[in-house]
Amino acid sequence: MKFDGFTVKQTAAATVQKALGLMNGATGCTVSNSIFDGTGSTKGGSMGIVVRDSNNTIDNVESFGWDGYGIDVYSGGAPYLDNCLIKNSNFHDNGWYNVAVDRSTNVTVQDCTLSGGGTALAFFEKDGAPVTGGKVTGCNISGATYDGVRLVGSGVLVDDNDISGCATTTDPSPMGYGAVRITTNKWPNYAANNNTVTNNNIHDNLGNGVLIDHGGNPEPTGNVFHCNDIVNSAFKGFEASVLTSDANAENNWWGDASGPSGVGPGTGDAVSANVDFDPWLAGLSAVTPPCGFPPPTGDSTDPVGVGKDTYTTGETVYASGSGFPPNTNVDIYIVGDLAWSDGDPIPADVSGGKETVTTDGAGNLAPTNVWAPPLTVGQYDMVFDADQNVKYDAATDVVDDPNHPGFVVQTPPEPVGGIVVPVNKLGLLAPWLALVAMASFAALTVALVKRRRA
Numbered sequence: 001m002k003f004d005g006f007t008v009k010q011t012a013a014a015t016v017q018k019a020l021g022l023m024n025g026a027t028g029c030t031v032s033n034s035i036f037d038g039t040g041s042t043k044g045g046s047m048g049i050v051v052r053d054s055n056n057t058i059d060n061v062e063s064f065g066w067d068g069y070g071i072d073v074y075s076g077g078a079p080y081l082d083n084c085l086i087k088n089s090n091f092h093d094n095g096w097y098n099v100a101v102d103r104s105t106n107v108t109v110q111d112c113t114l115s116g117g118g119t120a121l122a123f124f125e126k127d128g129a130p131v132t133g134g135k136v137t138g139c140n141i142s143g144a145t146y147d148g149v150r151l152v153g154s155g156v157l158v159d160d161n162d163i164s165g166c167a168t169t170t171d172p173s174p175m176g177y178g179a180v181r182i183t184t185n186k187w188p189n190y191a192a193n194n195n196t197v198t199n200n201n202i203h204d205n206l207g208n209g210v211l212i213d214h215g216g217n218p219e220p221t222g223n224v225f226h227c228n229d230i231v232n233s234a235f236k237g238f239e240a241s242v243l244t245s246d247a248n249a250e251n252n253w254w255g256d257a258s259g260p261s262g263v264g265p266g267t268g269d270a271v272s273a274n275v276d277f278d279p280w281l282a283g284l285s286a287v288t289p290p291c292g293f294p295p296p297t298g299d300s301t302d303p304v305g306v307g308k309d310t311y312t313t314g315e316t317v318y319a320s321g322s323g324f325p326p327n328t329n330v331d332i333y334i335v336g337d338l339a340w341s342d343g344d345p346i347p348a349d350v351s352g353g354k355e356t357v358t359t360d361g362a363g364n365l366a367p368t369n370v371w372a373p374p375l376t377v378g379q380y381d382m383v384f385d386a387d388q389n390v391k392y393d394a395a396t397d398v399v400d401d402p403n404h405p406g407f408v409v410q411t412p413p414e415p416v417g418g419i420v421v422p423v424n425k426l427g428l429l430a431p432w433l434a435l436v437a438m439a440s441f442a443a444l445t446v447a448l449v450k451r452r453r454a
Helices: 423-454
Strands: 001-002 007-009 017-022 031-036 047-051 055-062 068-075 081-087 090-091 097-102 104-110 113-115 119-124 135-137 140-142 149-152 157-159 163-164 179-184 196-198 199-201 208-213 224-226 230-231 259-264 268-271 297-301 311-314 316-320 330-335 355-358 365-371 378-385 399-402 407-410
Touching: 017 031, 031 047, 047 055, 047 196, 055 068, 068 081, 068 090, 068 104, 068 259, 090 097, 097 104, 097 113, 113 119, 119 140, 163 179, 199 208, 208 230, 230 268, 297 378, 297 399, 316 378, 355 365
Parallel strands: 001 031, 007 031, 017 047, 031 055, 047 068, 055 081, 055 090, 068 097, 081 104, 090 113, 097 119, 104 135, 113 140, 119 149, 135 157, 140 163, 149 179, 157 196, 163 199, 179 208, 196 224, 199 230, 259 268, 311 407
Antiparallel strands: 297 316, 316 365, 330 355, 330 378, 378 399, 378 407
16 A cells, blocks of 8 residues: 655644554555644644554655654564664654664664654664664664664664764763763663664764763673764763773774773763774764775786786886775885885885875776886885875775885896897706707707718
């Protein structure tokens, strides 16, 4: 069944509880291109859309102004609701939650706008009734009075969202609220474990960027936070001081290359105790490995990009690479062979000056002439300085090779019989030298025979 292109507006503010309900066997339905206007609603917990059955899709709807929920996806008991897709929709200014998912599995909220209201989005798991398989991706979440994303459930993926301006309330507690909050506080029979928060832009929030709390209830465990940009938080970038074991928040950008402040060593957003923030990203996650791109590579090559580790003084050294940020400049240095550590300064280039090369749209460096002849005999490293700070940053730069010479320059081999043969190719001449020796022996034998007959 499909519901498409209609508008529902409450006209009895104190009595309308639900604008549309998918329940009592309403499976396989699509609700699209429709508006649910609850402006002025005073009925406690009123809802724009209620979903109680499995395998339904909500696409390109707007639901706003309801006292309770813009949309509520809920199972009261087994069999639990499974498989609901909410996409391309706008939920805003709803009193309790713009979107709530309660005891329902495999619910995806995708490419939606969630703004204003109480809490923008929440997943709830109670007494073992699951929300596993939940996903929030590609959404723009802003301006929530309380939490932007609240997880009182387990096994949810929060990925690739923009979350800003949340936690607008002035809260007297030391914890406050968070743009992303994982919590069992006030929910003693709920669990909030093994959630994954990745690739989100969490910025300019008026409370915490991330908050984990429990209020004495079961402590959330196994949650991970990677490759997020957590910046300009009014409270802390990450507040988890009530935990008894560290939250895994490695490889995030805290707003400064020096890392987070608070218990961290840097000047970025503050982190509390019980946060594992090291290593952190040295730049925005979208352009900084290991998050934005595969680790960059760089190599000394021939003119067509085939790796080459040995040159003679009369050859040209080329460089090529991949995995760098697209359409950006990379400085390439030729220096004497060193054993490299993160943060080492890059010595002066020995080839006549560094080469600055621009990557293509895929982050590749085409084969580039970086040292023209005559070369100087020796052992060398090739350094790709991606952030152009004349320092080797292991997270963003490449050295060919950090532990061994990247390439070697040798003198040309001596001529053999008027032909220049590289030393490492002499073995190829062995069969020919044997034939020459045999021919010479045969000629000598013929000469001796003729001499005896004479």
